[in-house]
Amino acid sequence: MAVEIESLFTSALGLATPWRVANVELNTAQKRIDFNITCEAKYLPCPLCNKADQSIHDRLERHWRHLDFFQYEAWLHAELPRIHCDDCDKTTQVEVPWAREGSGFTLLFEALALSLCQDLPVRQAAQLLRCNDKQLWRRIEHYVQAARKLDDMSGVKIAGIDETSLRKGQNYITVVHDLEKKRLLFACEGRDHKTVVDFASDLKAHGGKPEQIEHVCQDMSAAYAKGVSLALPNAQISYDRFHVVAMANEAMDEVRREETRTQPQSIKTALGGNDRKLLKSLAWGMRRNPDGWSTKQLNAMHWLQHSTLKSARAWRLKMALRTVYANAVKHNDEDLAKAELSSWLSWATRCRLEPFKKLATTLKQRLDGVVRGMLDNRSNAYVEAMNGLLQQAKRAARGFKTATNFIMIAYLCMSKLKHLPSNPLVPAVSPKYSVLVHRCL
Numbered sequence: 001m002a003v004e005i006e007s008l009f010t011s012a013l014g015l016a017t018p019w020r021v022a023n024v025e026l027n028t029a030q031k032r033i034d035f036n037i038t039c040e041a042k043y044l045p046c047p048l049c050n051k052a053d054q055s056i057h058d059r060l061e062r063h064w065r066h067l068d069f070f071q072y073e074a075w076l077h078a079e080l081p082r083i084h085c086d087d088c089d090k091t092t093q094v095e096v097p098w099a100r101e102g103s104g105f106t107l108l109f110e111a112l113a114l115s116l117c118q119d120l121p122v123r124q125a126a127q128l129l130r131c132n133d134k135q136l137w138r139r140i141e142h143y144v145q146a147a148r149k150l151d152d153m154s155g156v157k158i159a160g161i162d163e164t165s166l167r168k169g170q171n172y173i174t175v176v177h178d179l180e181k182k183r184l185l186f187a188c189e190g191r192d193h194k195t196v197v198d199f200a201s202d203l204k205a206h207g208g209k210p211e212q213i214e215h216v217c218q219d220m221s222a223a224y225a226k227g228v229s230l231a232l233p234n235a236q237i238s239y240d241r242f243h244v245v246a247m248a249n250e251a252m253d254e255v256r257r258e259e260t261r262t263q264p265q266s267i268k269t270a271l272g273g274n275d276r277k278l279l280k281s282l283a284w285g286m287r288r289n290p291d292g293w294s295t296k297q298l299n300a301m302h303w304l305q306h307s308t309l310k311s312a313r314a315w316r317l318k319m320a321l322r323t324v325y326a327n328a329v330k331h332n333d334e335d336l337a338k339a340e341l342s343s344w345l346s347w348a349t350r351c352r353l354e355p356f357k358k359l360a361t362t363l364k365q366r367l368d369g370v371v372r373g374m375l376d377n378r379s380n381a382y383v384e385a386m387n388g389l390l391q392q393a394k395r396a397a398r399g400f401k402t403a404t405n406f407i408m409i410a411y412l413c414m415s416k417l418k419h420l421p422s423n424p425l426v427p428a429v430s431p432k433y434s435v436l437v438h439r440c441l
Ligand SMILES: [Zn+2]
Pocket: 046, 047, 048, 049, 050, 051, 085, 086, 087, 088, 089, 090
C-alpha cells in the first residue's frame, strides 16, 4: 500500500525519472504533509555544459513550500545532487523541474501567490498563504521584471502621462499609459522632463518607436511638455479635461476658503445662519454636481446663488467651464469649442478673482492643447479609472511604501502583462506555463 501512495504522489507532482517521491509523511496535529523526493540517478548530465554521464559529487538538502494539499500545508524535500564535470571541471547543483533556482517556493506556489497579489493587498495575500510578505514582494519583482522583458509595445500611438504620489505631496511617480490598449506602459520615480525621456528609451527597448507616438494626453506640467518635445518628436499634446476641471475646482475652493477666512460673517449672513455645518454644506455643495445635492447643500447653494459673494462668482465660473466642456463633447466642433473657451477665458481674466485669473493665464498659454483635450474623448473616463486602480495599487503596497514596491504592483495589476504565470487553481493556463503545470501537478 505504501508503495502505491508514493507512486501516486510521484505522478500527482508530475515527477519523471530520475525524480520520484520516496515517502510521504502526514502530520495531522501540525496540519502538514511532507513529500520526500529522491533523485535515483547515479550519473547525470553536467548542468553547465550538458556533458552526459557525470558523477554525483555530493548532495545538499533543500526544501520547498508547495500548494496546500486539502487543509494541509505541503512541503517538498530533496537532497539535490551536485555534479562534478570532467569536461568543464566545475561542480554544479542540478536544477529541479518544480522550482526556480534558489527559491524556497515551488513554481505553482509562486504562480498562486502572484495571482492573489493581483486582487489583494500583498500583506493580506501573505496572511492567506501563511508566508512572509517580504517573500512575496521578491517574487512580484522577479516575475514582473521577467514579464516586462517580453512585453511588446510596438503598436503604441497614443499615450497618457500623469503623476501620482505615494504620500500626499511627496514621493512623486510618473505613470505612462497606452490610451488605446488601456494599460500601464511605464512608471518611474520623479515628475521632471527626464521621466518622459526614460519612457521613450523603455518604449524602444520593448519594440516601440518614440516617433510613432502621435498624441500625448497630459496635465499642465511644463516638465512633461518639455520631455515630450525632446523625446516624442511627432506627438501633439492635449491637456486632459480631467485635470483642467480639477484645476477649476481648486481655484473655486481657494476663493471660498479665502472668503471664509477673511469674511466669515458675510458668508454666514448670506447663508442665513451662524452654523459651522452650513459652511461645510456650502463647501460640498459647490464641489458637487447640482443633481447630487443633499437638502442642506441645496439650501446653502440657493442662498449662495442669491448673494454677491465672491464664492458665488467662483462657483458660476466653474460651472460655466463645465458647460464649455460639455458643449465641446456634444457638438464636436473645434471652432465652436475654441470660441466658447475664449469667451470663458476673457470672463475669468476680468473676474477679479486671483485664482481664476491665474488659471486663465495657464490655459491661454496652452490654448491649442486645451482645445484638443476638450474634443478628445479618449482619456477622460480612462484617466479616472486609472486613478482608481492606482489607489488600489497604493493600498496593495501599504506597509512597504517604497516607490519600487508601488511600481511593481502597478505593473502587476495595470499592465495586462501577457507573460506572467497563470493561477494554477484556474483551469485555463497560458501555453508557456501549461508545461509547468503538467510537470508539477
Ligand atoms: Zn560541464
